[in-house]
């Protein structure tokens with residue numbers, strides 16, 4: 001970074017993105033610094049350094065290392081954030097740009113403080129889909145964990161997808177049956193199989209993959225993103241460190257089929273995240289993910305949590321298939337209290 005650019009951008013006020021500037025000086029002579037800010041996507045965070053990909057212009061896809069500009073203060077910048085950066089955006093080795101603005105987030109996937117992490121955090125911003133990876137065997141599927149991931153997805157406004165791996169070891173029918181009443185979509189896969197059925201679910205969106213250790217998540221990611229392999233990915237070029245020992249959340253581009261560059265979607269791998277703290281989840285927000293059940297609760301007493309045993313809960317009116325749905329919804333509600341990881 002040249003001394004000129006340091007002086008220039010230090011006085012920059014990122015707030016001016018959000019409010020019209022009060023002083024309307026002619027802009028021809030001294031262009032405001034933020035006109036130079038370029039859009040980028042945060043793909044990983046490591047000790048205060050943000051790895052971003054330029055998201056516009058002829059150098060789109062260039063890997064940039066950036067830090068937060070001071071005026072952003074303690075506001076978190078997370079993987080998936082759309083940001084504006086200034087300074088040295090060349091991506092040259094050793095260069096450091098500055099994030100001056102974080103765009104409004106479409107979705108936020110959070111985890112509450114719990115035994116494994118004392119701080120509530122946003123894990124990923126702007127993701128559309130939560131892919132819950134579970135092995136059909138070895139390790140045995142744990143529906144309680146799947147339930148908790150579903151709660152996190154619905155609460156975040158993300159669509160859940162159940163991805164059942166190791167189909168060579170067990171039949172998926174039972175597990176699929178458990179999630180049918182909720183209308184959860186699923187795909188079944190196994191090592192060595194063409195991952196096309198999984199891939200087609202990822203095209204055009206940003207998908208966060210979560211799963212317990214050993215379920216085959218890395219095997220799947222490597223099949224989907226062949227040359228970005230977990231240990232040699234784009235991020236390595238910047239950090240110079242092996243990714244395979246890291247537990248950082250990492251967003252990988254899903255390469256367009258047939259080579260030639262281009263990105264068909266984004267996969268966010270979450271090696272360090274085995275569970276979600278769900279204490280922040282509000283039942284009235286969760287039920288909005290199920291409009292038919294939400295309608296039933298219109299006449300619930302004030303403060304009704306819709307759990308089984310609540311007096312006069314509208315969900316008790318459900319019959320037939322919808323009653324199955326209510327039972328499943330209540331199971332999800334109860335999973336918030338579970339201490340299982």
Ligand SMILES: Nc1nc2c(ncn2[C@@H]2O[C@H](COP(=O)(O)OP(=O)(O)OP(=O)(O)O)[C@@H](O)[C@H]2O)c(=O)[nH]1
Pocket residue numbers: 165166167168169189190191192211212213214215216217218219220271
């Ligand atoms: N039988 C069988 N084994 C598989 C399959 N997919 C992965 N495995 C094996 O399961 C083990 C765990 O796979 P990984 O891909 O490392 O699992 P992971 O979910 O990334 O686990 P962590 O690295 O602990 O997060 C490895 O020994 C894989 O070879 C499959 O479809 N069938």
Ligand SMILES: [Zn+2]
Pocket residue numbers: 297300301304305306307310312313314315
């Ligand atoms: Zn109720």
